[in-house]
Amino acid sequence: MTSLSDETFQVMMDWNPVFASLVGVPGWDDRLEDHSVDGHQGLRARLVDILGRVDESGEDPVARAVIRHQAESIITEIDARLVEHTVSPGLGAPVRNLLEMAPQVDFSQRRHLVPRFLEQAAERLRNTDRRPLRRHAESGAAHVERFLASPKQEWEGDADLRPAFARFREVLLELPGRVDEQAGLCWLPEGEANYAKLVRDYTTTSYTPAELHRLGLDLIAGLREEYAEIGSRVWGTSDVPEIFRRLRTDLLWANENDMLTSAVEAVARAEREAPKWFGRLPEARCEVRLVPENDRETAPLAYYMDAALDGSRPGVYWLNPLGATERSRTLSEVVAFHEAVPGHHLQLTVAAGTDLSNLRKFAFIEAYLEGWGLYTERLADEMGLYSSDEARLGMLGLDAMRAGRLVVDTGLHAFGWSRQQAVDYLRENTVMTEPEINSEIDRYIETPGQALAYMVGRLEIQRVRADAEARTGSRFDVKAFHDLVLENGAVPLSTLGELVTTWSERA
Structure with a gap:
């Protein structure tokens, strides 16, 4: 008899079948996402049915919490109709995801389903009462144009798929699009209600947009004190604007090879130190690779791609060297620790190696997943992994970005900020370069609420650890704490708190 966890996992992979192939779960290699209205509503009905049975399912409390979250979050995304205005190559757009993932799996x-997939995406864009930003439609079209101008790729096989992509490009160019002054969800039908639900799903908390906005402002203010402290050691100045100026101009990469070498060394250093801090460790090392040249214009600056369950493909930390000589080398180590070890590679590979159900191994709970990644950036300092105060300034730089996300994401989607207001805020309060700022802002516009998960999750992991340390005193075992957090897979933050409280009381 199929358990409700397995039934939920089936729906999750029907929602995202290419991910199933990526991690090596059999049964979805002949499928693509169904982005039609009927397809989405069919999935929604299955999830509503699951939610109606979860309390009587006999699943344990943790599994029930994960089932509820996964079902509710997909329902929220379907109801928000994000597919009808998410088109840029930044993060989350259906066609962008297709082009990124196709080379990574058996296609x-x-x-043969690609033309139908593209037509479904086009149909949703043509028949809607909401539109993407004009600039995003243009950047999405440019992304497809670069693909059309590239040599035929292996995943295309003998199929003639390019005409279908060309038709989709024309649809993007014909869309009227929104103006930058109306960038957020609050300018779209049902936008305020949809954003409130996305905030709940991405943070797994009851925080309101206003509370998150204030939290971000307070964190930014506190980080300025840390900048002043470390800046006085590095440059003899505690003037924060001067420290920002130097970080943007003085510590840049000489070339992309130096960037790659630094990342490889940071990951190797973390792998050597990890056994002192973790009882559970991944068997496979994490490979560091440069993003292929044809994808650099649209790929994120860095990201992690899961290993296959059968070991046929390693976990890979992808590093984008685009504009290397204009980017700060202070960020190299902190990004490597976040994406690889002790961050996402360790996190996801450990969970995949447990006896948990597939639902628990592969649940998409961003507050837990990205909260862990951000937690490990500060943990790396505790582990002695940063090679210098310059690298610690990079840690502060990413902290400021994630705190700024709380301000900017809520500003855009709840308070009606223009795109330029969001750009100006990050320019004033972070050390990000102009290309990075613009890329980040476009990402927040297209994936409302996702950027909130990082800092909310980090703060909660830090809180439950501090609570466990207070309860157990000298008996606190950091390795056992980390193993507890990782071996349960992704869970809502409230569930994580309950697990840690039970563990610390027993200890």
């Missing part, structure tokens, strides 16, 4: 049984 031979699903390539």
Whole structure:
């Protein structure tokens, strides 16, 4: 008899079948996402049915919490109709995801579905009462144009898929689009209600947008004190604007090879130190690779891609060297620790190696997943992994970005900020370069609420650790704490708190 956890996992992979192939779960290699209205409503009905049965399912409390979250979050995304205005190559757009993932998996049984997939995406864009930003439609079209101008790729096989992509590009160019002054969800039908639900799903908390906005402002203010402290050691100045200026101009990469070497060394250093801090460790090392040249214009600056369950493909930390000589080398180590070890590679590979159900191994709970990644940036300092105060300034730089996300994401989607207001805020309060700021802002506009998960999750992991340390005193075992957090897979933050409280009381 199929458990409700397995039934929920089936729906999750029907929602995202290429991910199933990426991690090596069989049964979805001949499928692509169904982005039609009927397809989405069919999935929604299955999830509503699951939610109606979860309390009587016999699943344990943690599994029930994960089932509820996964079902509710997909329902929220369907109801928000994000597919109808998410088109840029930044993060989350259906066609962007297709082009990124196709080379990473076996596409031979699903390539014939690509024209239908593209037509479904186009149909949703043509028949809607909401529109993407004009600039995002243009950048999405440019992304497809670069693909059309590239040599035929292996995943396309003998199929002639390019005409279907060309038709989709024309649809993007014909869209009227929104102006930058109306960038957020609050300018769209049902936008305020949809954003409130997305905030709940991405943070797994009851925080309101106003509370998160204030939290971000307070964190930014506190980080300025840390900048002043470390800046006085590095440059003999505690003037924060001067420290920002130097970080943007003085510590840049000489070339992309130096960037790659630094990342490889940071990951190796973390792997050597990890056994002192973790009882559970991944068997496979994390590979560091440069993003392929054809994808650098649209790929994130860095990201992690899961290993396959059967070991046929390693976990990979992808590093984008685009504009290397204009980017601060202070960020190299902190990004490597976040994406690889002790961050996402360790986190996801440990969970995949447990006896948990597939639902628990692969649940998409951003506050837990990205909260862990951000937690490990500060943990790396505790582990002695940063090679210098310059690298610690990079840690502060990413802290400021994530605190700024709380301000900017809520500003855009709840308070009606223009795109330029968001750009100006990050320019004034972070050390990000102009290309990075613009890329980040476009990402927040297209994936409302996702950027909130990082800092909310980090703060909660830090809180439950501090609470466990207070309860157990000298008996606190940091390795056992980390193993507890990782071996349960992704869970809502309230569930994580309950697990840690039970563990610390027993200890």
